Amino acid sequence: MSTEPPVPAGAQPARPLRVVIIGAGFGGLEAARALSDAPVELTILDRQNHHLFQPLLYQVATAALSPGDIAWPVRSVFRRQENVTVLMAEVTGIDTAARHVQADGVSFPYDALVLATGATHSYFGRDEWAAFAPGIKTIEDATEIRRRLLTAFERAEMALDEAERQRLLTFVVVGGGPTGVELAGAMAELARQALKREFRRADPRRARILLVEAGPRLLASFPEELSAYAERSLARMGVEIRTGVRVTTCDADGVVLGGEERIAASTTVWAAGVVASPAGAWIGAERDRAGRVTAGTDLSVAGNPDIFVVGDLVFAKDGTGRPIPGNAPAAKQMGRYVGRVIAARAKGQPAPPPFEYRHHGDLATIGRRSAVVALDGFRLKGRLGWWFWGIAHVYYLISFRSRVVVSFEWFWSYITFQRGARLITRRPPPGAPVPPVHRPDPPGEPKDMVPKGTPPGPRPVEMAGPGG
Structure with a gap:
């Protein structure tokens, strides 16, 4: 050696x-x-064999973009740099x-x-919560969150018990930083815009999206003016915001806030720390x-x-x-x-001067036509901030192809409200429990969902929905 x-x-x-x-x-x-x-x-x-543009992972998680739109093979990036050897x-x-x-x-x-x-x-010493509240750092994280979100809507369409249906349509985001704010806004748009005409038994617009932040306000690194604007914008989108409260329990049935309030939820996403x-x-x-x-x-x-x-x-x-x-x-x-x-x-040359960091500002998008931008010289919010946010993120994408694809996907989504990456591509591990569909049917629901002769009480689902 x-x-x-x-x-x-x-x-x-x-x-x-x-x-x-x-x-x-x-x-x-x-x-x-x-x-x-x-x-x-x-x-x-x-x-991994790829470089990932992490700032847009939340859009993969909420079906706005596909993984290939924001990831590139590392070998491809350095194919012309002959002094580089790439090894997975x-x-x-x-x-x-x-x-x-x-x-x-x-x-x-x-x-x-x-x-x-x-x-x-970082789960602050409660690593066992990772199984119930995935974070979002990798493509695998994003596609798992996407699977859980979309599967929840599919199972809500199958559910015959109203309380179970509402639990399935409840989503919790833990952490009120940029990632949490962007996730919550994107979830609200997915439920209230992209999916609103596609289900017959469950109404996606009734989805409950809860954003929980332990600190006193959202976007703590931003000026208070922009933080307050972000909170108002999320509230207009139907996001329920809880600040100044901690998650004390996280399990398969949802979360407990402040040691007292139980929130029954099908999907919890962790954006609270690293x-x-x-x-x-x-x-x-x-x-x-x-x-x-x-x-x-x-x-x-x-x-x-x-x-x-x-x-x-x-x-x-x-x-x-x-x-x-x-x-x-x-x-x-x-x-x-x-x-x-x-x-x-x-x-064999002299070393450059000490490192000096130049702050390029803070950016966070809240949803369709709304974002907040804090730069040294100015602040932006609303539609102008949203355009600035979008241009900045497209600029930082590595390949020209990705810039074109992402720009087109955003334009298409903007004019049609559609999400083009709504694929449930991975099933849960073998043996994972499948939520039951309960009888009796709530008033006004179709009766042909339950075969004649089925005894009363809970019955197992005979055919799981996509991804189930």
Whole structure:
């Protein structure tokens, strides 16, 4: 195993620098691109074969977009960058003394290592809630939420008991940040617009969408004026908002708020918090309570100047002393900067100045024709904010094809109110319980749903609906 010391700044290496990037998110991609002309041998490791545009995952979850609209194969992204090798592998550990990365039983030596492994959902010590309230960080998360949402409407159409039907049409979103606000608004549009003419027994417009936030207001990082506007807009869409209350229980039957109020719901989605990946533990770095690594001014790790951290994995502050947010623009800036640092080292040039984060503003869409935008120089809301939000997100999409497809899907949805990705593509695991359809029929309901001779009382569903 190699134990060569790292190449010091200002010295020209005798061979190309071996650079390993773990993670193909926004930060990892930008770091790799910044090294396109550097004398390096670059290896990108990721357990998925695709890069994902996470800010639009909620639209996959609510059937507005398909997964392929916001994800691209990493190999395709770097097909013209000849100094890059892309490998689909899961990292299991890092030997900082020998400077090796272990992934799927293979050892990868490095002279410079970039950790861009992102974050996952945080249930604040109640990880058992994950089975009942999925978060939304991956395509698998989004399609699972979509399956649960659409299946709930299908089962509500089958249900003969009104109380069960209302439970099936109750959806809870936990967390009032941008993701929670966008999810709740998109759910309301799905129920009250896209599905309103397609069911005969269950009325999707009667769906109850509940947005729960433990803090005093929604969108806590936004100015209070925009936060209040977002709350009013959601209320007009029929979203029920609860602020200043915590979820104390989460199970298959719904949630309990504040230890007292039980909300019977078929679907709960978690958007309340994140925790950094375990990459910081792999290298024994100093971490905060959220698992983020404390980084130096060049985003390197203390005691390991050849290891850099970017994106959601980093705890760093901007020039005003505020923590740098864990969003796509910040990750891209960090990745680009670390790429420049490594490129300078590979060329034997002086290192660039310390990293400076430039805040590009906060954006959140509330629904059709409504969004809030907070930039340094101005604030937008309503339809103008919605157009700004849409243009900004299309701009950040990686491929030209995706920009065209997403723009067309949004335009089509805007004029028709339709959702083109309403596919239930995955069934629950074998043995998962199927909600029963109860007798007797409520007054006015068709009687031919129950065969003659069926004894009174609950009966099992003989044929599950799509995805059931």
